[in-house]
Amino acid sequence: MKTKATMWGRKLAIASFTLTTALTSSAMAQQTEIRIMAVDAYANAWQTTLVPEFEKAHPDIKVTIDATFGPEMLAKQMLDAIAPVPVYDIIFPDDPWVPQLAEIGALVDLKGPEIAAMTDPDYDWADFNATPLAAGEWQGKQYAIPVRSNMLMMFYNRALYEKAGLPAPTPELTWDEFFEQAPKLVQDTNGDGQVDAWAIDTLFNRDGLTPTVWQTIMNSYGGNLLDDAGKPTFNNEVGVKALEMQKRLLDYAPPGALAHGFAESLQAFRQGQVAVLFTWGSVYRATATDANVSNLTNGEVGMQILPVGTVSGGAHRGIWSAGIASKSPNKEAAWTFLQWLTSKEGERTNSQLVGSFPARNSTLEEGARDPWQEAVFPALRLAYDTAAGGKMWRIRSPKSDATQAIQADEVSRFFSGAASAEDALNSAAAQIAEVLE
Numbered sequence: 557m558k559t560k561a562t563m564w565g566r567k568l569a570i571a572s573f574t575l576t577t578a579l580t581s582s583a584m585a586q587q588t589e590i591r592i593m594a595v596d597a598y599a600n601a602w603q604t605t606l607v608p609e610f611e612k613a614h615p616d617i618k619v620t621i622d623a624t625f626g627p628e629m630l631a632k633q634m635l636d637a638i639a640p641v642p643v644y645d646i647i648f649p650d651d652p653w654v655p656q657l658a659e660i661g662a663l664v665d666l667k668g669p670e671i672a673a674m675t676d677p678d679y680d681w682a683d684f685n686a687t688p689l690a691a692g693e694w695q696g697k698q699y700a701i702p703v704r705s706n707m708l709m710m711f712y713n714r715a716l717y718e719k720a721g722l723p724a725p726t727p728e729l730t731w732d733e734f735f736e737q738a739p740k741l742v743q744d745t746n747g748d749g750q751v752d753a754w755a756i757d758t759l760f761n762r763d764g765l766t767p768t769v770w771q772t773i774m775n776s777y778g779g780n781l782l783d784d785a786g787k788p789t790f791n792n793e794v795g796v797k798a799l800e801m802q803k804r805l806l807d808y809a810p811p812g813a814l815a816h817g818f819a820e821s822l823q824a825f826r827q828g829q830v831a832v833l834f835t836w837g838s839v840y841r842a843t844a845t846d847a848n849v850s851n852l853t854n855g856e857v858g859m860q861i862l863p864v865g866t867v868s869g870g871a872h873r874g875i876w877s878a879g880i881a882s883k884s885p886n887k888e889a890a891w892t893f894l895q896w897l898t899s900k901e902g903e904r905t906n907s908q909l910v911g912s913f914p915a916r917n918s919t920l921e922e923g924a925r926d927p928w929q930e931a932v933f934p935a936l937r938l939a940y941d942t943a944a945g946g947k948m949w950r951i952r953s954p955k956s957d958a959t960q961a962i963q964a965d966e967v968s969r970f971f972s973g974a975a976s977a978e979d980a981l982n983s984a985a986a987q988i989a990e991v992l993e
Contacts, residue, residue: 586616587615587616587617587618588616588617588618588886588888588889589617589618589619589620589886590617590618590619590620590645590646590884590886590889590890590893591620591621591622591643591644591645591646592619592620592621592622592644592645592646592647592648592878592893593621593622593624593629593632593633593636593643593644593646593647593648594621594622594623594624594648595623595624595625595626595629595648595650595876596623596624596625596626597626597838598704598838598910598912599621599622599623599624600621600623601910602621602910603619603620603621603623605909605910606897606905606906606909606910607619607621609905609909610893610896610897613896614892614893614896617889617892617893619893622644627764629648629649629650629653630649630650630653630656630957633647633649633653633657633662634656634657634660634662636881637657637660637661637662637881637882637883638660638662639883641883642881642883642884644881644884645880645881645884645886645887645889645890646878646879646880646881646884646890646893646894647662647663647878647879647881648703648704648876648877648878648879649663649692649700649876649877649879650874650875650876651691651706651873651874651875651876651877651949651950652949652950652951652952652953652956652957652960653956653957654691654692654693654694654699654700654877654879655694655952655953655954655956656953656954656955656956656957657699657879658694658695658697658699658954659694659954661882662879662881662882663699663700663879663880663881663882664699664879664880664881664882664884664887665697665698665699666692666698666699666700666701666879666880666891666894667681667697667698668697670887671880671887671891674887674888674891674892675891675895676895676899679895679899680900683900683916683917683918684701684702684915684916684917685915685916685917685920685937685940686940686944687873687940687941687943687944688702688705688873688875688915688940689701689702689915690944691873691875691877691949692875692877692879694952699879700877700878700879701877701878701879701894701898702875702876702877702898702915703876703877703878703894703897703898703906703912703915704838704875704876704912704913705838705875705876705912705913705914705915705936706836706837706838706874706875706876706913707836707837707871707872707873707874707913707936707939707940707943708768708769708772708834708835708836708837708862708870708871708872708874709834709835709836709837709840709859709860709861709862709871709935709939710725710832710833710834710859710860710861710862710863711825711832711833711834711835711840711843711857711858711859712724712725712831712832712833712857712858712859712860713825713828713830713831713832713852713856713857714855714856714857714858715828715856716741716743716745716753716828716830716831717741717831719743719745719753720737720740720741720743720831721740722737722740722741724858725832725858725860725863726860727860727861727864727869727935727938728864729860729863729864730863730864730865731773731776731801731863731864731865733863734832734863735804737755738755738756738807738808739755739808741753741754741755741756741808741831741832742754742755742808752829753828753829753830753831754808754809754810754824754829754830754831755808755809755830755831755832756805756808756809756830756831756832756833756834757809757810757813757816757820757821757824757825757829757830757832757833758805758809758816758821758833758834758835759816759817759818759821759834759835760802760805760806760809760813760814760815760816760817760821760971761814761815761816761817761820761968762964762965762967762968763817763818763964764957764960764961764963764964765817765818765874766817766964766967766968767960767963767964767967768872768874768950769802769834769872770798770799770802770967771790771798771872771948771950772834772862772870772871772872772948773798773801773802773862773865773870774790774794774795774797774798774799775865775867775868775870775872775946775947775948776862776863776864776865776866776867776868776869776870776946777794777797777798777865777866777867778794778865778866778867778946779792779794779795779798780946780947781950781951782951786992787989787992788984788985788986788988788989788992789985790981790984790985791978791981791982791984791985795977795981796977796978796981799967799970799977799980799981800977802967803970803971803977806971809830810824810829810830814971814972818835818836821833821835822835822839822843825843825852826843826849826850826851826852827851828851828852834862836874837859837913837932837935837936837939838911838912838913840857840859840911840928840931840932841910841911841928842911843857844856844857844928844931845928854927854928854931857931858931859931859932859935860935861935861938861939861942867946868942868945868946869938869942870942870946870948871938871939871940871942871943871948872943872948872949873943873948873949874949875915878894878897878898880894898915900916900918900919903915903916903919904919904922904925907919907925907929908925908926911928913932913936914933914936920933920936920937951988951992953992955991955992958991959988959991959992962984962987962988962991963984963988965984966980966981966983966984966987967980967984969983
């Protein structure tokens, strides 16, 4: 038999549940939803790892990150930007895309009065390293903020260097020394009489990023893509030498390396088949720590800038930045997320959880929190300084994507034997000059 007390207890429990449900539903109804377009290389990891951390601190904001295939990113960003009602509140442009997106009015000036009024006083813009921060600038305005500070770096396999009887690379390693050592790094590591390890792998296929290797070599010898007047200046003796040096790397690369791009060369390095890899630094953490994708361990993998030419070492800037869509109705929520992600603590969280390279000087000066960062932070600081000193980045122009495609075509013609280095670069320079006029 039910007592009155029991009945009243049940009624109170039902009332409490109903009130809690109503309050939860009300809070959910008040959530601001923001949508982000990001490259598939890291979008899923951010959605599952970083977004929950943000939403703990900001339950009133729901974040959805859509993964987009890298080569399709710019076109999709451009289309969304000109749509009457855009889908995305935040977009992640690659280093050379910021001018093009800024010119069509796709992005908000993050230092302008609208966003400045929403910015936390402790955000500390001055703490950002100038090199990655500059990737988000155009015509004196800050349209995007660095969130994944990619740099073209030199990965090396310590075990293969030791087996060859060679010292591990240092920032002072020259190109001449690298090519002197390369034959020794082509090895039979298991004694069966067959070569099973090679000196180098990198980007050789027809791809928009392949010319960045040639450009970085050229920069280390004092060359540049454009002169002070914005005219092509790479079709000269320095440019030709650098392009021929990139092709010479194939002499010490695995069979079939001419068809290798980012994924193929990375796989060869992770399998322990090559001593050196020139690639984008953001894959370092997984390469050195993730047994699911790499045969190597943190103790076996080192990182430096690319070798030294007659002027400096080499490092190409390839920063992924994040900006707020100018038509977004949720700018305050979008900036809340970006401030969290790029704050001092947010950047450390991003680096520790998903391996993104930091852009803040305070993070780099603080030093490693995880063992894999010990090799990264000193090399990254040097890479920032090196890139700034040699203007080591792709053409900064609203037409940058078109110029990169021209370089990719002409570099590919040279690698395939269809043109000499001189003819390929002269053709590229003439086409780029026309595009930039």
